[in-house]
Amino acid sequence: MIGCLNLEITExxxxxxxxxxxxxxxxxSIDVLEVALEVSKRYGLQLRSDSxxxxxxxxxxxxxxxxxxxxxxR
Amino acid sequence: MSLLPLVSHTSPDSIVAWRADGAVTRRQFLxxxxxxxxxxxxGSHLLNMCSDRYRFSVGxxxxxxxxxxxxxxxxxxxxxxxxxxxxxxxxxxLTDSDxxxxxxxxxxxxxxxxxxxxxxxxPQIDSKQxxxxxxxxxxxxxxxxxxxxxxxxxxxxxxxxxxxGLMHDEPCAIIGTVPPQHMYGFESTxxxxxxxxxxxSHAQPFYPADICAALAAAPAPRVLVSxxxxxxxxxxxxxALPEIAGVVCATAPLSARLAQELETRCRAPLMExxxxxxxxxxxxxxxxxxxxxxxxxxxxxxxxxxxVRACGGHIESLITMNDILEPITDEHFLLHGRIADxxxxxxxxxxxxxxxxxxxxIPGVVDGAFYMPDEAGDERITRLGACVVAPGLDAPRLLAAxxxxxxxxxxxxxxLFVDALPRNRTGKLPRAALQALFxxxxxxxxx
Numbered sequence: 001m002i003g004c005l006n007l008e009i010t011e012x013x014x015x016x017x018x019x020x021x022x023x024x025x026x027x028x029s030i031d032v033l034e035v036a037l038e039v040s041k042r043y044g045l046q047l048r049s050d051s052x053x054x055x056x057x058x059x060x061x062x063x064x065x066x067x068x069x070x071x072x073x074r
Numbered sequence: 075m076s077l078l079p080l081v082s083h084t085s086p087d088s089i090v091a092w093r094a095d096g097a098v099t100r101r102q103f104l105x106x107x108x109x110x111x112x113x114x115x116x117g118s119h120l121l122n123m124c125s126d127r128y129r130f131s132v133g134x135x136x137x138x139x140x141x142x143x144x145x146x147x148x149x150x151x152x153x154x155x156x157x158x159x160x161x162x163x164x165x166x167x168l169t170d171s172d173x174x175x176x177x178x179x180x181x182x183x184x185x186x187x188x189x190x191x192x193x194x195x196x197p198q199i200d201s202k203q204x205x206x207x208x209x210x211x212x213x214x215x216x217x218x219x220x221x222x223x224x225x226x227x228x229x230x231x232x233x234x235x236x237x238x239g240l241m242h243d244e245p246c247a248i249i250g251t252v253p254p255q256h257m258y259g260f261e262s263t264x265x266x267x268x269x270x271x272x273x274x275s276h277a278q279p280f281y282p283a284d285i286c287a288a289l290a291a292a293p294a295p296r297v298l299v300s301x302x303x304x305x306x307x308x309x310x311x312x313x314a315l316p317e318i319a320g321v322v323c324a325t326a327p328l329s330a331r332l333a334q335e336l337e338t339r340c341r342a343p344l345m346e347x348x349x350x351x352x353x354x355x356x357x358x359x360x361x362x363x364x365x366x367x368x369x370x371x372x373x374x375x376x377x378x379x380x381x382v383r384a385c386g387g388h389i390e391s392l393i394t395m396n397d398i399l400e401p402i403t404d405e406h407f408l409l410h411g412r413i414a415d416x417x418x419x420x421x422x423x424x425x426x427x428x429x430x431x432x433x434x435x436i437p438g439v440v441d442g443a444f445y446m447p448d449e450a451g452d453e454r455i456t457r458l459g460a461c462v463v464a465p466g467l468d469a470p471r472l473l474a475a476x477x478x479x480x481x482x483x484x485x486x487x488x489x490l491f492v493d494a495l496p497r498n499r500t501g502k503l504p505r506a507a508l509q510a511l512f513x514x515x516x517x518x519x520x521x
Contacts, residue, residue, distance in 0.1 A: 026485060028485075029280070029482075030303060033280070033281070033304075034307075037311060046281065047283065048283050049279070050284065050287075
């Protein structure tokens with residue numbers, strides 16, 4: 001994620017449960033689109049914004065990983 | 075007094091929109107507009123925050139019919155909402171969300187009663203009526219208002235529909251990825267369908283899979299109105315695309331390569347639109363065939379030294395353009411980028427002078443400057459950087475303070491803390507010196 005977004009931090013600076021959006025890691029909607037593309041390429045999974053848990057998925061790195069682990073097709 | 079209809083759809087049964095439960099006819103749309111008009115509070119200004127495009131359009135129509143002005147700020151951050159309130163103290167917020175953080179009196183979008191009424195006459199609106207005020211960032215951090223009259227907006231979107239070839243007998247579904255609160259989305263996904271007999275889709279798709287679903291949910295022929303950011307993501311995702319009759323793109327110029335790839339993959343013509351918040355849309359081009367932009371009828375560019383002004387057509391006064399334009403003929407011009415002070419990130423615009431003003435007004439910042447690197451030219455978003463002298467502040471606190479004022483896309487990445495800015499002896503900050511500072515920093519990072 002750091003690589004694809006060119007973030008100014010190191011891996012150990014992302015707390016697994018800190019919010020990705022806004023005050024936490026500070027991602028915005030353009031970043032979320034980039035992450036979604038990377039996720040679709042690596043794990044064969046298309047994110048959708050009408051899914052009920054969309055807010056939850058991006059609430060932290062842990063919940064994003066959990067979602068990918070449950071839905072991945074490769 | 076010259077009157078123009080609210081919508082141009084000829085029959086009460088013409089389809090004006092597609093929403094989740096199917097088609098909305100002109101009759102039904104006007105009945106719902108009437109229901110909302112009856113609920114509007116006394117204030118004469120409205121901040122329309124509806125995220126569903128159909129509900130936004132009903133809110134806009136109700137405001138127009140009731141003689142109220144819709145305010146369209148660039149991004150409703152907490153500070154911008156305070157400024158909007160200072161501009162129009164009677165402003166209220168129309169929302170279709172259960173949780174709306176906007177600190178204004180709120181009107182919840184109602185559950186509409188199913189109307190059994192007969193055909194309702196199309197409201198006729200005075201072309202001089204001010205129906206919207208769009209805001210750009212001012213140089214001193216105070217948003218600049220740009221009032222829009224009904225006549226100017228209708229004239230603009232009719233010219234747009236003609237340029238896009240959408241004034242024909244077979245109505246299209248218009249699917250937009252850009253929000254209706256942004257000038258381009260306001261014109262191209264709401265007003266243009268209203269005045270070309272086409273039907274807007276309620277959807278506000280974000281991810282590539284959302285865009286495919288929103289396209290598939292509306293019947294063909296379909297036109298996708300989008301931006302380089304969304305279109306690049308759509309191509310990269312490699313999904314099977316539903317049949318598309320046309321693609322419209324604006325907010326930043328596309329590279330010739332991406333334009334070609336889009337036409338090939340979508341099997342449809344791609345039209346780019348050029349415009350600004352101040353002028354509205356003024357030109358278009360078929361990017362795979364020409365680099366030259368063709369002006370809408372009646373619009374003229376006047377060159378005065380280094381400055382280009384636009385007038386005529388739907389433009390109500392002489393407006394200085396913020397881009398470097400080179401007229402080729404009376405009707406055609408080339409676009410050579412932006413004037414240095416302006417940054418445009420994913421269609422959101424700010425001036426560096428205004429961002430620097432905001433940065434330096436944060437308590438604890440001794441000195442600071444934003445820096446816009448040269449763009450990579452591959453449709454990936456280039457981010458701003460900033461360097462600050464702020465001994466008592468850390469990055470999270472500084473970013474939180476900036477977030478109060480500006481859209482997150484403008485937050486600096488990287489944010490460098492330095493002992494002093496590389497100012498020259500006259501106190502000026504040469505761009506080359508900033509560039510060197512950021513390059514040294516990124517070289518050190520990758521070493």
